[in-house]
Amino acid sequence: MKTAKELEFEMNDEPISLYTLFNKNGMSVEITNYGAKIIRLLVADRNGKFEDVVFAFDTLEEVKEKEIYFGAVCGRFANRIKDGKFKIDGIEYNLPINNGTNSLHGGIHGYNEKTWTVKSVSQQELVLELFSVDGEEGYPGNLSITCTYILSDENEIKIHYEATTDKATVIGLTNHSYFNLKGAGNGTVKDHLLQINANFYTVLDESFAPTGEIRPVIGTAFDFCNPTLIASRIDAAEFAPGWGIDNNWCLNKEQQGDCVLAGYIYEPLSGRKMEVFTTQPGIQVYTANWVENVIGKESKKYDRQDAICLETQGFPNSPNVAHFPSSLLRPDGKYDEWCIYKFSTESL
DSSP states (O other): OOOEEEEEEEETTEEEEEEEEEOTTSOEEEEETBTTEEEEEEEEOTTSOEEEOBOOOSSHHHHHHSOTTTTOEEOSBOSEEGGGEEEETTEEEEOOOOBTTBEETTSTTOGGGSBOEEEEEOSSEEEEEEEEOTTGGGOOSOEEEEEEEEEOTTSEEEEEEEEEESSOEEOBOEEOOOBOTTOTTSSOSTTSEEEEOEEEEEEEOTTSOEEEEEEEOTTSTTOOSSOEEGGGTTTOTTSBTTTBOEEEEEEOOSSTTOOEEEEEEEOTTTOEEEEEEESSSEEEEEOOTTOOSEEOGGGOEEOTTSOBEEEEESOTTGGGOTTSOOOEEOTTOOEEEEEEEEEEEOOO
């Protein structure tokens, strides 16, 4: 069943629409094929009251022109590639620089700005496709991508990424939703608890790109092995004091590709909890550090530290660090990764 609201806009002759998935529990998620973005996510609290828990905008024009990563699928390579360059088989590739001295989230016009083709849609599943041409934003290879959104009756949003290439390339996809379990625009996330199943994190240089060094979290502000109030760590000197967290953790798993619990956030007032499961090796935690006085849905204000992104992904800058989990995709391989956001409530 297709439940689409036409947004009366076309790009590259592809219509842009908004699709609503809903389950038997009343939970629903609205997704647009522009940037494969999650626009609205209604989740119940412990008393059965539903609230929209993601940042986004009411109109397509705002989605395009304001904070371009809200809810988006980022690629061809999410996060930072140092100095916008890497080598494959001795050939150097150069990418657009769009974040200090680095390339971020696929370049100037990443997948967050592409109109994805709708392959199929039903009450609980939306399948989107994108063809990324050889040389786009400097990346080699024609890449065929499928992104499937599934809303389960277990209150899970399952995101399945699949891709193949005709030439060796690098790839790393993630969803960049900004969550606040009190409701988007209802204040800070510093009162949320955060838990991350990671004993190590990747060290950053002055440009915020990983150096290649991996350090243990124990005894540092990066230790979220136990549930920790975000307010107690968010302004620590190890992060960006006064701004927040924007770092990658190395997830605990027995072998690469295992789908594991990466961690969770919990908001005590509403009782909402969001667990994150993934096949990917890392998770980038970002606390909306650069969001300032943005007017979002229903004229609500979004500000710094008012949301948290839990971006499951490959390690940032992995194309340049041989001992990081590989982001290389060759023509005889397949990119096949999952991210699952599972919602529940806890009683007082």
